[in-house]
Amino acid sequence: MPRTAVASAFDALDNHARALRVESAPDLFARNPLRFQEFSVPLDDFLFDFSKHKITRETIALLVALAEARDLEGRRAALFAGEPVNNTEGRAAMHMGLRDFSNKPIIVQGVDFRREIEATRERVFAFARDIRAGAILGAGDKPFTDIVNIGIGGSDLGPAMAARALSPYRGAGPRTHFVANVDGADLSDTLEPLDLSRTLFIVSSKTFTTQETMANAASARARVVAALGETAVPRHFAAVSTRLDKAAEFGINPERVFGFWDWVGGRYSLWSSIGLALAIAVGPDHFTQFLRGGFDIDTHFREAPLDRNIPALMGLLGVWHRNVLGRATHAVIPYDQRLARFPAYLQQLDMESNGKSVTRAGEPVETATGPAIFGEPGTNGQHAFFQLLHQGTDVTPIDFLVAAEPVAADPHHHALLFANCLAQSEAFMRGRTLEEAKALLRKEGRFEAEVERLAPHKAFSGDRPSSTLLYRKLDPRTLGRLVALYEHKVFTQSVIWDINPFDQWGVELGKELAGRLAPIVEDASVSTAALDGSTAGLIAWRRG
Numbered sequence: 001m002p003r004t005a006v007a008s009a010f011d012a013l014d015n016h017a018r019a020l021r022v023e024s025a026p027d028l029f030a031r032n033p034l035r036f037q038e039f040s041v042p043l044d045d046f047l048f049d050f051s052k053h054k055i056t057r058e059t060i061a062l063l064v065a066l067a068e069a070r071d072l073e074g075r076r077a078a079l080f081a082g083e084p085v086n087n088t089e090g091r092a093a094m095h096m097g098l099r100d101f102s103n104k105p106i107i108v109q110g111v112d113f114r115r116e117i118e119a120t121r122e123r124v125f126a127f128a129r130d131i132r133a134g135a136i137l138g139a140g141d142k143p144f145t146d147i148v149n150i151g152i153g154g155s156d157l158g159p160a161m162a163a164r165a166l167s168p169y170r171g172a173g174p175r176t177h178f179v180a181n182v183d184g185a186d187l188s189d190t191l192e193p194l195d196l197s198r199t200l201f202i203v204s205s206k207t208f209t210t211q212e213t214m215a216n217a218a219s220a221r222a223r224v225v226a227a228l229g230e231t232a233v234p235r236h237f238a239a240v241s242t243r244l245d246k247a248a249e250f251g252i253n254p255e256r257v258f259g260f261w262d263w264v265g266g267r268y269s270l271w272s273s274i275g276l277a278l279a280i281a282v283g284p285d286h287f288t289q290f291l292r293g294g295f296d297i298d299t300h301f302r303e304a305p306l307d308r309n310i311p312a313l314m315g316l317l318g319v320w321h322r323n324v325l326g327r328a329t330h331a332v333i334p335y336d337q338r339l340a341r342f343p344a345y346l347q348q349l350d351m352e353s354n355g356k357s358v359t360r361a362g363e364p365v366e367t368a369t370g371p372a373i374f375g376e377p378g379t380n381g382q383h384a385f386f387q388l389l390h391q392g393t394d395v396t397p398i399d400f401l402v403a404a405e406p407v408a409a410d411p412h413h414h415a416l417l418f419a420n421c422l423a424q425s426e427a428f429m430r431g432r433t434l435e436e437a438k439a440l441l442r443k444e445g446r447f448e449a450e451v452e453r454l455a456p457h458k459a460f461s462g463d464r465p466s467s468t469l470l471y472r473k474l475d476p477r478t479l480g481r482l483v484a485l486y487e488h489k490v491f492t493q494s495v496i497w498d499i500n501p502f503d504q505w506g507v508e509l510g511k512e513l514a515g516r517l518a519p520i521v522e523d524a525s526v527s528t529a530a531l532d533g534s535t536a537g538l539i540a541w542r543r544g
Ligand code: F6P
Pocket: 152, 153, 154, 155, 204, 205, 206, 207, 208, 209, 210, 213, 266, 267, 352, 504, 507
């Protein structure tokens, strides 16, 4: 792609941003009564509202021109064609194949995987059904009441986030728990209230080599052996991995090992057998609805024109804020308590994908790439970090997520929740001028000196951008849509930045060093002489 086309698209956006400085979002609303209709996209029972950003139709046209200069549509076609878009690992990134209900072949690097995908899913579903029905028993010949998923990163965050999000859909299924941290407190605290004879462990690891997961799995195995005997291991463990050989070496019954493929990235793997804990938690039918939600968004992402394409717009608005306006952070605030783990899930999805500083060709990038993502459920966040979002010196664009209807929750509480969500996005956009602040203080009957003194503290700049994703209710299909929307948003941005979102070499060095340091930390007789002064000093202090 000629760099000049991209550079001129960015130049045009920079000029446009300068021209927009005199505008404000409230003025844009005042001048255009149809602004909400123009800057929102409905999709079935979903609505993406981006009208509260200080943008115009020209902004969108210029962002779409940038996407065209980067051949977003061509890159998207390559992604869906199962080409090796993960060019540093020579792999496709075909997680969409796991939720493809089209009946067409699912081609990954020239091979049709449809049968294998469906057969694997059927095995996962059969196992999930049997566990839920109590047809598979633990060592004491009793059904499982609790499932503990042992995994980290993509082998934890997805199922953990989704099981919590869909907790009302659990029915009579067992409870699910998630252990990720190598900190032994995670495993101990999780197991403390559980009856091991009624607990099934799922060791989830794409590579089956991850230090934390292997350490937790070994400790869980030791506990099962101590409590129930060696023969209990095959009955109390299942595994999900691309390395079936390694799972077998661990002693897991091959009938309880569920595979997937190297073309499914860890942070995109919830749709695969990595979703086993979720399939057990909510049952195969709800899991299928979740997959269908993902497929809805794949279809939309492939077919909708870029200026009405929700994930493409989310990505391009992010580029506008990151590259044109220099905003380094992005908040995701679900006004939905059951999405409490969604921001953490997105942190991996977004930051492990787009936290890169070289292009696909290995050249230094010329623009900033992924922002820092953070978030907490509303309304809790309002009473914690929102102060900085409202009046801090940096502007953080925000995604608000909210349901129109509650699921298994009090309608009055939901009305309060919904009102708070809208109130916040309105406050961020409108702000409060110094004059308005003064008028309010005068209305409170304050003396003029006090009005002058306090007004600057009570003024808000406003024009703080936010999008709102409004959905009917947080059901399995909606959750599938939400996850897939963000996946394609991240992909869109990677195309604009010309980076590979599907590798994660940046996490390797720390892993290697941890492997090297562990024996030195554990054995006080090993010399620290070869280490840097700080690392050696910290180890010496621990040794006492
Ligand atoms: O943190 C790096 C990473 O490789 C993630 O991409 C992955 O989701 C996680 O570790 C866990 O890896 P695995 O599933 O192989 O245990």
